[in-house]
Amino acid sequence: MMQESGTETRSNNSAIQNGAGPGKHLLECTLRESRSNGETPLEVGAAELAHLQQQQALQAARQILINQQPLCGIKTHKRNDKQPSLQVPISVAMMTPQVITPQQMQQILQQQVLTPQQLQVLLQQQQALMLQQQQLQEFYKKQQEQLQLQLLQQQHAGKQPKEQQQVATQQLAFQQQLLQMQQLQQQHLLTLQRQGLLSIQPGQPTLPLQPFAQGMIPAELQQLWKEVTGSHTADDVVCNNHSTLDLSTTCISSTAHPKTSLLLNSQASTNGQASVLSLKRESSSHEEYTQNHSLYGHGVCKWPGCEAICDDFPSFLKHLNNEHALDDRSTAQCRVQMQVVQQLELQLSKDKERLQAMMTHLHVKSTEPKASPQPLNLVSSATLSKTASEASPQSLPHTPTTPTAPLTPITQGPSVITTTSIHNVGPIRRRYSDKYNVPISSDFAQNQEFYKNAEVRPPFTYASLIRQGILESPEKQLTLNEIYNWFTRQFAYFRRNAATWKGAIRTNLSLHKCFIRVEEEYGSFWTVDDEAFKRGRHIHRGRPRKPCPDEHFDELVAHSPSLIKNIQTSHAYCSPLSAALQASMAENSLPLYTTASMGNPALNSLANAMREDLNGVMEHTNSNGSDSSPGRSPMQGMHQVHVKEEPLDPDENEGPLSLVTTANHSPDFDPDRDYEDEPVNEDME
């Protein structure tokens, strides 16, 4: 989808860049035509030429109006593109009235090549031409409206009134006439140019040939056509020159009157093909579009249903010109392709709407009462990519009472997401409650790409996200900055909304007892006590995490300075326990720092004994903000572990050994405070 849009952009640019191409081409064609007729602009006056061609155009239109024989079925239709009146791309009929711009006129005046009388004549011719064109175009518009109206009626009636045929034919005639007028005028300009009166630069803003493909083509169809012909370049643009006509007529006829469109298509062919060749020869950007031709790839012609093998690009071009020249078949194929694209676009828009509705529903309903069982959850459970921690029994499908539902779609790719639809939903406070066994990694793994690209706030708590980031890291440890980076890497939301989340992360790291800070020589990193996390006791407010301020710090250092800096000492303290813990962790596939002794009485008792020892050392200490504790594991032996002290929680006998904790109660521990129900890391048995 994104690629498509990119292609679209590119093709649009291409179309824009080549915007002057058709005009230039037309001038060339006209010029060549004049030469072939033995006419020289210098020999034939502009006025005479204009008059002559205008008469020809009117005559051709009259002929078409009178003779409706060409309007036969597609298959029986015989090309009559040898008729002189049908040799001009009808797309020109969609051009806006073209006059000499004031700038150009001023240029002419300044050059003073012509006498004032001549200029007067030229001006009058211009004005007359413009007037006629305007009248014709107005009429054409009316005819078109009328035709479309009748087409609608016909679609309902299911039959094709003869009158409509007539209208279509009339319309065709007027298109022809407009076309002739247009060509006439351009020839007029060309004459002037040849006489040195005008210097028309390619891409000149005032060049009247610019609005080539505009005019009466319905905008959508025009856009569609651009997409269809998307990455085509120079020679395709030439094709577009007449194909644009095909499109314009297709929009009229393909739904109602194939004959008409076919007729128009065949009319468009002659000059078009000649111009293709001429422009190809002269195109300076040949190599540029050689590499980028949408109809050529991997040595194969990509024309629908063709797949002819072309060894190189020139042979492909030859093949293209020979096999896919502008004829009935190619035109029909083109129309089919257009309709394919149209259908796809229609389907896309419908799917977009559906997605929009889904997103809106999921977010708006997030505050609604309990949702029915969420298939999304089932999906995510089935395809859950479990981490070691997720493999715990708590990762079982959550209970039916789980109030929270994933707020994000599972399978939508980022390209489909219209972030604008979600962006302004407002702050989503409902998040996965980790206590209810909704594994973050399930949704997260499913929607990782989504979160990376869509500016959607992930419905997880900061703690869950931090934990996820830490557990995803190879060492199961991250520095604060790495956590930041993980957030910005994984979530577009945090890339864009840099306001508060960093502070929130720090707060969470500090307040959640599952996060353990490990100090190293060059800084510190954070790890996760996953069991503490899963126990669901996170932030305990209103209670000092570090029971005391710094006034006892010196005392602490005095009693056991090794606890602060001498890691080896503390490691020695804990070595027996570390071994046991390590074994237990390995057994339970738990990450480091996981207090895996839960349910292990032997370890519990060992841990308790250990803690008593530690308390003996630290009971005089007041764990201030920088308090440290011995390392827990061999790996941590090298680190200074910052303990988040927790008051005892008598309810949590099954709690894991928080060997990390110093478990000291500071002297200013307030027994009156409501600590009793607070969870602890350590178990006091």
Add this chain to the structure above:
DNA sequence: AAAGATATAAACAGGT
């Protein structure tokens, strides 16, 4: 409705 959980903001301190 109350209590708990979480988000957010802010103050503050120490380190770089």
Add this chain to the structure above:
DNA sequence: TACCTGTTTATATCTT
């Protein structure tokens, strides 16, 4: 000094 990191507190909002 500015910024980063970390802790703590207060408050608001959401969830149970």
